[in-house]
Amino acid sequence: MMADYDSIIRNAYSTEHDQILDIGITDGTITALDEEIDAAADTEIDAEENLVGPGFVDSHMHIDKSFAACGERRPKGNESAFDFSDIKTREEEYFADASVEDITQRALQNIEMAVAAGTTYIRSHVAVNHETFGLQNMEAVTAARAEARQLADLQLVPAARHVPDAAGKELLSDAIELGKRDESTGEAVLVGGSDPAGSNKDIERTMEAWFDVASEHDVGLDVHIQDGGTLGGYTLERLLEYTRENGYDGRVTASHCFCLSHISDWQLDELIDAFTAMDANIVTCYQSTRPSMPVRKLLEEGVTLAHGTDNDRDFVFPHGNADSLEGALVESTKLHGDRTFADDYRWFDTNEGLGWLWRMITEQGAAALGISDQYGLQEGTPADLVVFDEPSPQWAIISQATRRYVIKDGVVVARDGELVPEYKVTE
Ligand SMILES: [Zn+2]
The missing domain is CATH 2.30.40.10 (Urease, subunit C, domain 1)
Known part of the structure; x- marks a missing residue:
């Protein structure tokens, strides 16, 4: 029959x-x-x-850094507590020593780990650096994407540490070209970056550069906004203003947004209005989600808030199994709230709260990745x-x-x- x-x-x-x-x-x-x-x-x-x-949508990984902190009896990044200036040096040393083939194999290992845990869609940031390792990581990750096509759809987000000067912009542009070379359905390339103020020391020039490169190649943006407090809040305001000016509604994601747990209610309300008006997305990752981040409020007010594991076992985060379900469990425990405020206390343990965490690793992720119609x-x-x-x-x-x-x-x-x-x- x-x-x-x-x-x-x-x-x-x-x-x-x-x-x-x-x-x-x-x-x-x-x-x-x-x-x-x-x-x-x-x-x-x-x-x-x-x-x-x-399949789960892992909206934030760095698969070019996969397993960078492994290979010894204990995680080699864990001998001292997190220190960003130290991590930059270690990463650059690591990338200087690693071959494209090494990085490709470790990225594939990370993809396999994610897929075995139920992930079939990944958005990964990729470091590019015009002073040291150039496009090597982008070459490795595009090779891994092609190799792993039957396992997962990958979106790649090349990010230069400093973009405003001509060399940085050109490299970012070349990285986008490289990522688009064998582009197929659902496997977009986006412009990435981080902290126009804290890292780049010039909010306007950085954002102009990001949107210039993105518009030139007609691709979206997913950028790390990690600056805290009112500086981070102001940076998000500017990002959403650039989004409006460039007609980039629905094409911009701000990753992490730690500042949302620091700013006043009125500034948060204004930002939520701007995020929903611009149909812009936020991605949070369980390892770094601040326990006071207003996750429930963002979700209830209609912001697309997706989740990434950020699990690369690199110098930044040696932990994790690229398992979105593990991320959801940690988030439910981490976002306990304060018993003084009865409404929020352990809300993420309720069926409704757990239901929202589930949506963050599934349909909210699909919305952030722009693939809802195929999901x-x-x-x-x-x-x-x-x-x-x-x-x-x-x-x-x-x-x-x-x-x-x-x-x-x-x-x-x-x-x-x-x-x-x-x-x-x-x-
Ligand atoms: Zn990141």
């Missing part, structure tokens, strides 16, 4: 439909969603009424799915559910937390 579908996942609980469904997959696409599909398939998976969700359990979207051994997002986060199957374009690429051997991309 001819199979009607390549695969069918039966008895799948979909949280977006709040229903138990059968999912029919043909040619890598979801082609049927029904209470019961009366047909046969070459491959059938019984989800046993457990959760089946779309989720809908007929016609790519069959990028995860079958869990728990019945809901809430239980999946609490119990750190087993990812029984990770399915990319209709193909099972990982089982029970391990990559299927034939889909391994590392050597």
Whole structure:
């Protein structure tokens, strides 16, 4: 008998439909969603009424730095506490020694770790540096992207430490060209950077440079805004003003935004209005999310707030397993709030709060990456799915559910937390 579908996942609980469904997959696409599909398939998976969700969206990684702090008995970045000036030197030494092939292999190792944990979409920042290692990391990461295409879709965000001068701008421009060379659907390239004030010491010239390069190549922006307090708040105001002036609505992401946990309510309210008016996104990463960040308020007021693991085991963060579900659990614990304010106290432990954390690692991420129309359990979207051994997002986060199957374009690429051997991309 001819199979009607390549695969069918039966008895799948979909949280977006709040229903138990059968999912029919043909040619890598979801082609049927029904209470019961009366047909046969070459491959059938019984989800046993457990959760089946779309692949996680990891909205912030630095896969060019993957495993930079490994290779010794203890993490080699952990001999002293975080010191940014020291980290810059260590990174530059590391990149000076590493070959393109080394960086490619470690990036692939990180992608494999993320995919085994259920991630099928990644946005990764990539360092470029006109004084030292040039485009080497961008070359490595574009090679890794091509190599790992059957595992995950990658968006790349080249970022120069200093962009305002001509050499920095040109290198950033070259990095965008390189990233676009074998661009395919869903694998965008964006302009990155960090801290126009704190790092670049010139907010206006830095933003002009970013938007110049982005407009020239018609790509979006995702920039680190890590400056705290009113300086960070002012930087975000300027970023959103540049967004408006350049007609960049819906194409700008501000990563981290630590200042949101420091500024006054009126400034926060003004910024939230500007973010929603410009359809601009925020990405927070569990390792660095400030416990007082107004995550709940941002979500409830309609800001697209996505999540990244930032898990690269590099000199900045030696921890983590590139596991978005782990990130969601840590966030729920970290964002406890203060018992004095009963509304917020342990709100991220409630089913509603855990539900929002789930959305941050799934649909909010898809919105930030601009891929909402190709994402989720809908007929016609790519069959990028995860079958869990728990019945809901809430239980999946609490119990750190087993990812029984990770399915990319209709193909099972990982089982029970391990990559299927034939889909391994590392050597
Ligand atoms: Zn970052």
